[in-house]
Amino acid sequence: DAGVIQSPRHEVTEMGQEVTLRCKPISGHDYLFWYRQTMMRGLELLIYFNNNVPIDDSGMPEDRFSAKMPNASFSTLKIQPSEPRDSAVYFCASSFGSGGGNTDTQYFGPGTRLTVL
Amino acid sequence: SQQGEEDPQALSIQEGENATMNCSYKTSINNLQWYRQNSGRGLVHLILIRSNEREKHSGRLRVTLDTSKKSSSLLITASRAADTASYFCATVRTGRRALTFGSGTRLQVQP
Numbered sequence: 001d002a003g004v005i006q007s008p009r010h011e012v013t014e015m016g017q018e019v020t021l022r023c024k025p026i027s028g029h030d031y032l033f034w035y036r037q038t039m040m041r042g043l044e045l046l047i048y049f050n051n052n053v054p055i056d057d058s059g060m061p062e063d064r065f066s067a068k069m070p071n072a073s074f075s076t077l078k079i080q081p082s083e084p085r086d087s088a089v090y091f092c093a094s095s096f097g098s099g100g101g102n103t104d105t106q107y108f109g110p111g112t113r114l115t116v117l
Numbered sequence: 118s119q120q121g122e123e124d125p126q127a128l129s130i131q132e133g134e135n136a137t138m139n140c141s142y143k144t145s146i147n148n149l150q151w152y153r154q155n156s157g158r159g160l161v162h163l164i165l166i167r168s169n170e171r172e173k174h175s176g177r178l179r180v181t182l183d184t185s186k187k188s189s190s191l192l193i194t195a196s197r198a199a200d201t202a203s204y205f206c207a208t209v210r211t212g213r214r215a216l217t218f219g220s221g222t223r224l225q226v227q228p
Contacts, residue, residue, distance in 0.1 A: 031214060033215055042220055042221065043160075043205065043207075043216075044218070045215040045216065048214060048215050050214070055214070056214075091159060091160065093160075097214065104148075105150070105165055106150075106216060108160040108161070109159055110158065
């Protein structure tokens with residue numbers, strides 16, 4: 001299996017521009033998570049989906065952030081308009097929720113390093 | 118927000134020595150997991166321990182969990198230079214699915 005695939009790996013943009021991050025989860029996994037890593041706040045959950053449906057978006061910073069999962073093999077995280085404080089590494093992870101949450105292992109993609117100038 | 122803290126924040130040891138990292142958390146949990154992150158890379162899952170387990174082994178890794186103290190430890194025995202990385206504990210809270218991460222421990226193994 002190719003693992004979780006994220007694109008792009010690096011993104012540099014200017015403040016005010018729209019940014020779209022993409023994720024392909026591991027085939028057969030029914031949970032997909034978006035996390036963000038910064039020096040100040042560490043690793044934190046943004047949103048997660050179960051069977052393509054958003055379950056918990058309480059970590060999404062504000063209305064500038066939106067996430068979609070149109071099918072089981074693709075998800076996007078969009079920031080519009082982007083701001084310098086959005087600079088971070090964004091990780092996508094997926095898991096197979098067979099254990100009722102007790103034994104789920106999450107598999108992480110390599111991340112997208114976003115820099116907003 | 119982060120679930121808890123890890124200590125030490127940084128640890129430097131010689132190859133062959135053991136490394137112990139500690140993690141504390143705040144809420145009731147389903148399980149606790151440890152991840153490794155090499156510089157500039159993604160997170161790699163190391164081991165998962167359920168809330169009803171007290172100790173678990175995987176190769177050179179030993180994890181303990183004390184739910185009464187809301188704490189866990191990760192022991193890496195006979196460390197190698199390739200173990201140099203940041204190590205994060207992460208909890209899955211009761212009734213939830215997402216991971217809540219600790220602040221991480223940066224481990225440096227000197228060859």
